[in-house]
Amino acid sequence: MNRDVIIACDFSSKEQTLRFLDQFEKTDRKPFVKVGMELYYAAGPDIVREIKRRGHKIFLDLKLHDIPNTVKKAMSVLRDLDVDICNLHAAGTIPMMEAAIEGLTRADGTRPLLIAVTQLTSTDQESLERDLLIARPMEEVVLHYAMNAKKAGLDGVVCSPLEAARVHEVCGKSFLTVTPGIRFADGAKDDQKRIMTPAQARAVGSDYIVVGRPITAAEDPVAAYERCVREFFE
Numbered sequence: 001m002n003r004d005v006i007i008a009c010d011f012s013s014k015e016q017t018l019r020f021l022d023q024f025e026k027t028d029r030k031p032f033v034k035v036g037m038e039l040y041y042a043a044g045p046d047i048v049r050e051i052k053r054r055g056h057k058i059f060l061d062l063k064l065h066d067i068p069n070t071v072k073k074a075m076s077v078l079r080d081l082d083v084d085i086c087n088l089h090a091a092g093t094i095p096m097m098e099a100a101i102e103g104l105t106r107a108d109g110t111r112p113l114l115i116a117v118t119q120l121t122s123t124d125q126e127s128l129e130r131d132l133l134i135a136r137p138m139e140e141v142v143l144h145y146a147m148n149a150k151k152a153g154l155d156g157v158v159c160s161p162l163e164a165a166r167v168h169e170v171c172g173k174s175f176l177t178v179t180p181g182i183r184f185a186d187g188a189k190d191d192q193k194r195i196m197t198p199a200q201a202r203a204v205g206s207d208y209i210v211v212g213r214p215i216t217a218a219e220d221p222v223a224a225y226e227r228c229v230r231e232f233f234e
């Protein structure tokens with residue numbers, strides 16, 4: 001199923017992460033989990049193996065960006081870790097993305113889903129022009145990078161839910177949009193600015209929503225996760 005709620009496990013240690021996931025040991029539905037750089041660098045590949053052992057799917061959010069050969073080799077390590085989704089920066093160009101796919105592909109032709117970061121949401125129009133010397137509107141750049149990812153054979157992009165519909169228009173309905181920036185209608189926004197509720201994200205066509213603090217910081221994370229799933233799928 002290429003649609004799901006992914007919990008961003010933004011914790012800094014293995015113990016904290018497993019304590020959090022212990023709460024889901026008895027639930028029917030094992031949440032899809034995102035492991036990011038902080039946790040991976042702190043706890044290493046063991047945390048990925050342990051979360052897989054518990055029956056969760058994993059989005060390993062390491063955002064690779066290097067020369068094609070290095071990315072290819074790094075991706076074959078992630079392939080052997082048996083993650084379900086991994087990602088890279090589309091800025092690494094089409095040859096780098098193609099090399100990543102080669103590295104990820106198993107002997108039987110299957111592979112984890114591979115998605116691209118187009119432009120980080122922390123980059124705004126001003127820094128795009130001033131720091132990166134890209135004198136084009138942000139939306140054009142994001143859609144162009146998404147098309148590059150599609151040309152390279154990737155499965156989708158990480159984007160704001162506000163961009164999901166345009167990405168689907170340009171890259172097709174089956175090109176996946178994985179969207180953070182999700183908040184409950186009655187919840188705290190934290191530092192997120194451009195947000196949508198799970199139901200709104202579903203309405204604009206998000207395929208996967210990535211949800212961190214509304215679940216991890218909730219008094220009852222299992223109830224918050226279940227609410228999120230209900231709102232996203234209903």
Ligand code: C5P
Nearest residue numbers: 008010121180181192210211212213214
């Ligand atoms: O706690 P919250 O729901 O804001 O967490 C969102 C997750 O998605 C975090 O892991 C954050 O790093 C990630 N993310 C994001 N915005 C992006 C890309 C990733 O919030 N553009």
